[in-house]
Amino acid sequence: MQWRSPGSVLLVSCYELGHQPLGVALPLGFLERAGFAPAAIDVAVEQLDADKIARAAFVGICVPMHTALRLGIRVAQRIREINADCHICFYGLYAALNADYLLDHGGDSCIGGEYEGPLVALVEALEVRGKAQNGPLDIAGVIQRGRPAKPFLERLSFAVPSRHALPTLDKYAQLEHRGERRTAGHVEASRGCLHLCTHCPIPPVYEGRFFILPPEVVLEDIRAQVRAGATHITFGDPDFLNGPKHSLRVVRAMHEEFPHLTFDFTAKVEHLLKRGEALPEFAEKGCLFIITAVESLSDRVLSILDKNHTRADVEAALGICREAGIALRPTWVAFTPWTTRDDYLEILHFIDANALVDHVDPVQYAIRLLIPPGSWLADHPETRPHRGPLDEAAFTYRWEHPDPEMDRLQREVSRLVEQDARAGLDPADTFYRVLDLAHGREPATAQHVLPPDRLRAPRLTETWFC
Numbered sequence: 001m002q003w004r005s006p007g008s009v010l011l012v013s014c015y016e017l018g019h020q021p022l023g024v025a026l027p028l029g030f031l032e033r034a035g036f037a038p039a040a041i042d043v044a045v046e047q048l049d050a051d052k053i054a055r056a057a058f059v060g061i062c063v064p065m066h067t068a069l070r071l072g073i074r075v076a077q078r079i080r081e082i083n084a085d086c087h088i089c090f091y092g093l094y095a096a097l098n099a100d101y102l103l104d105h106g107g108d109s110c111i112g113g114e115y116e117g118p119l120v121a122l123v124e125a126l127e128v129r130g131k132a133q134n135g136p137l138d139i140a141g142v143i144q145r146g147r148p149a150k151p152f153l154e155r156l157s158f159a160v161p162s163r164h165a166l167p168t169l170d171k172y173a174q175l176e177h178r179g180e181r182r183t184a185g186h187v188e189a190s191r192g193c194l195h196l197c198t199h200c201p202i203p204p205v206y207e208g209r210f211f212i213l214p215p216e217v218v219l220e221d222i223r224a225q226v227r228a229g230a231t232h233i234t235f236g237d238p239d240f241l242n243g244p245k246h247s248l249r250v251v252r253a254m255h256e257e258f259p260h261l262t263f264d265f266t267a268k269v270e271h272l273l274k275r276g277e278a279l280p281e282f283a284e285k286g287c288l289f290i291i292t293a294v295e296s297l298s299d300r301v302l303s304i305l306d307k308n309h310t311r312a313d314v315e316a317a318l319g320i321c322r323e324a325g326i327a328l329r330p331t332w333v334a335f336t337p338w339t340t341r342d343d344y345l346e347i348l349h350f351i352d353a354n355a356l357v358d359h360v361d362p363v364q365y366a367i368r369l370l371i372p373p374g375s376w377l378a379d380h381p382e383t384r385p386h387r388g389p390l391d392e393a394a395f396t397y398r399w400e401h402p403d404p405e406m407d408r409l410q411r412e413v414s415r416l417v418e419q420d421a422r423a424g425l426d427p428a429d430t431f432y433r434v435l436d437l438a439h440g441r442e443p444a445t446a447q448h449v450l451p452p453d454r455l456r457a458p459r460l461t462e463t464w465f466c
């Protein structure tokens, strides 16, 4: 097998929040720089191509999030059926957290953290070793059977992401704004996070560290996506304000070159308050909306999740964003073992009272806390009384609410949100139907409390989240 021939190395993306997958584009860039000619498949928008799989000596499956991981296991099984001999490597945030299970279910190796460097080193080592020999290779950051390794947390020499082998941007989530749909691109200016929220999968891997990508690499990636039709860019950093000077530098350079490009990013409430002085400039340079993980308004839940914000902080962050002219799109962990019905109602009433109905995707009303293996929440003293066994195949610990009515409400909300989405109901109507359920009433049919032709907050068309 010629490891450097086209398609000998294959990278597969399963799901990346509706974006053209950076989790494949970036390692493609690294591999091409190292002299390989990798192919790619994104099963979120295209078929798993059996010919491409049969040609590959190495298949990397990108698992940056929970949904991708669940799909990735099925993809690995299918790859094994087609090509029994190829090396299968799971890489990305969830690969390190679930390495034991992945190595028992089709994986030969797993890489977490700053994975591109170890990924290239692994492909090069396999090329040199050839097929005859077996056994683990000694490569930092590469977890193999009988050879554990820590997530790789060293600064990389970044390559520019390569996107030519990926489906075109029009196949992915678009920006919806002022009644129009526009092509959206997706970059990251940093990875990891400075913070240690207990429910988040990033701290067990990055341990409170974050890594910036060189601005010239980010800008080159933006240029490529603008050439491919993007008029809006999502900065997918876990928190764009972990390095505010770096982010501002990237945004200034982007705006200088593409003054009509709009953008969005994610930042925590605490950062919006402490680093909010940059928001007017972000707005002036095209920022349309910011996603912020509010999660809950209950002091108890927020303290267990270690979010370091309060309800008053959320209100203040909302005010700062509104003053700057940027829409704030809060996300929620609506159901946790500690969330009471009153807490849940408080979230809904807060959304209503603050005119945020169009800023929250209905799926958010049904989100149930995930406790993945390796998560710091898994061994939290507040979790233990509620935690059941690990559901290995679902990659989460089971848990039950002390009040079974809350688990029932979550299932009902989930069903209603799904049904309404399938029926194409206005999300505002779904909101008021969820409110009925939460109050123990039969959900009313669509009320059109908000006029259907109203101007809605800017959003991406993909509503899933994790």
Ligand code: SF4
Pocket (backbone or CB within 6 Å): 193, 194, 195, 196, 197, 200, 201, 202, 203, 238, 239, 268, 293
């Ligand atoms: S939830 Fe956000 S702020 Fe907290 S650790 Fe994760 S990325 Fe960082």
